[in-house]
Amino acid sequence: MKIRNIVLVGFMGTGKTTVGRRLAKHLNWDFIDTDAAIEEISGMSIPEIFRRHGETRFRSEEIVLVKRLLERDGCVISTGGGTPLSPDNWEMLSQMGYIISLYADIDTILERIGGSSERPLLKAGRDENERLLLSRQPIYDKADLTIDTTKSSIDEVVDEILYNITDRLKDGILN
Numbered sequence: 400m401k402i403r404n405i406v407l408v409g410f411m412g413t414g415k416t417t418v419g420r421r422l423a424k425h426l427n428w429d430f431i432d433t434d435a436a437i438e439e440i441s442g443m444s445i446p447e448i449f450r451r452h453g454e455t456r457f458r459s460e461e462i463v464l465v466k467r468l469l470e471r472d473g474c475v476i477s478t479g480g481g482t483p484l485s486p487d488n489w490e491m492l493s494q495m496g497y498i499i500s501l502y503a504d505i506d507t508i509l510e511r512i513g514g515s516s517e518r519p520l521l522k523a524g525r526d527e528n529e530r531l532l533l534s535r536q537p538i539y540d541k542a543d544l545t546i547d548t549t550k551s552s553i554d555e556v557v558d559e560i561l562y563n564i565t566d567r568l569k570d571g572i573l574n
């Protein structure tokens with residue numbers, strides 16, 4: 400089976416958007432960020448969608464978008480932190496390509512994004528965020544490859560991904 404895209408999953412602040420964009424540039428592939436795509440399609444920021452329509456509406460938008468992405472090829476797709484939690488989404492993401500999970504420990508995540516107002520699900524306290532991370536981690540861990548980004552720079556994470564996929568990359572396609 401041909402693996403056509405690289406899909407990044409993981410908790411908020413693990414670097415999916417930042418790493419994905421740089422990785423796409425290295426590979427000369429298209430870059431898609433599901434959060435940015437939903438914002439563009441809906442004409443609202445994510446906090447605005449949550450505020451006006453609730454999380455359920457945001458999750459429906461995510462499913463609709465993932466379905467639309469099924470036809471895409473040669474993309475690095477950075478998902479939102481909750482996108483792969485829906486079993487239907489996980490199934491579609493697996494069909495789309497090679498899934499890479501980015502991990503970071505909770506203190507590193509909070510150093511990176513603590514206090515961010517762009518992420519409605521980021522909780523006030525460290526322990527609550529850690530509980531959310533731990534509850535989601537088993538799903539992220541189903542990925543084809545997991546990279547711990549805790550002690551790595553963004554470029555080091557990109558290099559580690561490139562190192563891991565080099566053998567699989569033939570003629571610009573992941574085999």
Ligand SMILES: Nc1ncnc2c1ncn2[C@@H]1O[C@H](COP(=O)(O)OP(=O)(O)OP(=O)(O)O)[C@@H](O)[C@H]1O
Nearest residue numbers: 410411412413414415416417480511548551552553
């Ligand atoms: N390995 C890293 N080292 C240092 N800073 C990082 C690293 N990865 C990401 N960051 C920083 O952390 C912040 C969040 O990164 P990013 O938005 O890419 O995370 P994300 O996984 O896409 O989060 P979300 O799920 O909320 O979309 C950014 O400011 C980014 O520069």
Ligand SMILES: O=C(O)C1=C[C@@H](O)[C@@H](O)[C@H](O)C1
Nearest residue numbers: 411434479480481518519520
């Ligand atoms: O972890 C999550 O559930 C989320 C992460 C972000 O990427 C956004 O998709 C949104 O803020 C929800």
Ligand SMILES: [Mg+2]
Nearest residue numbers: 415416434478
């Ligand atoms: Mg992101």
